[in-house]
Amino acid sequence: MTLRATSSSRGLGRLEKTDARGELSGRAFARAREELARELYAEMNRNVFGGALPPDLDIKWTPYLRSTAGTTHYKRTQRVGEAPVYHARIELATKVLDTAAKLRRTLCHEMCHVAAWLIDHVAKPPHGAHFKRWARCAMERYPDLDVSTCHNYDIHYAHRWQCGACRREYGRHSRSIDPNKHRCGGGCGGQLTYLGRSNPDGTPCKARTPSAYNAFVKDNMAVVRSELGAGTPSREIMKELSQRYRASKAQLNEGDSARRAAQGDAPPTADELEGAMRRLDLL
DNA sequence: ACTATCTAGGAGAGCTCACG
């Protein structure tokens, strides 16, 4: 098979965004990665390991791995009087593996670990002779693959901050740095400025205007939380906030009707309402 | 002395909720 996966097999039939080398990237890759990993696994199992690895090996994508592209977990079980049974599973990092090329290389690397464990029954040292033998087999079959003993990739951080003093940049997957609470850790202790969200290619993401509801949550969160008391679960607080939001919206609408009545305006007719809704694209 | 392993604690990030 080729590395270029498309979503057509899922019946979507859309054009997917690819990078300069024509490979899937970004959200297109995120949608296809599970299926792509399975296809790559089946292909490499056939071509490199002679089909000796289990066809249904557990391959799990996890958002928790942040600095490791992938890991292999080993397990050995044995019943009394029976031969030991060897199990393995692979975990792949959604945060690190954002292109098909990285997935291909990492998956091949982890499959060499799986082969060393399931076929040779050796897990230590992790990158010992057995691992290297399988890695050589893989590189003979796929000369463009570098199945080295570690996989270091540039990790894309969606959020970035910069120190105003030393210009040092910080990246995080979420907006977890608060410039009011945190200072530059490079020794200068400078003020950090939020640079905004960026795409994997480094271009800034389009800024969005927070909705009226977002603003309401921001303004009322602290009040509702203190009224409901410490320890109230987030779900209760958010339910209360949404109720209050609906109530305040209804109150605003009532105020508007009252204003129309006071000014002698007739209530809106069905046609007026329909027209307003059409203008708002609600019909 | 060097290496491997374990543990504690701090940091980072996902999840949860509703709505637009």
Next chain:
DNA sequence: CGTGAGCTCTCCTAGATAGT
């Protein structure tokens, strides 16, 4: 996707301990 914040999970690092 963004809004807020607590809970929970994982990762990373430092320090202690054991083994070679």
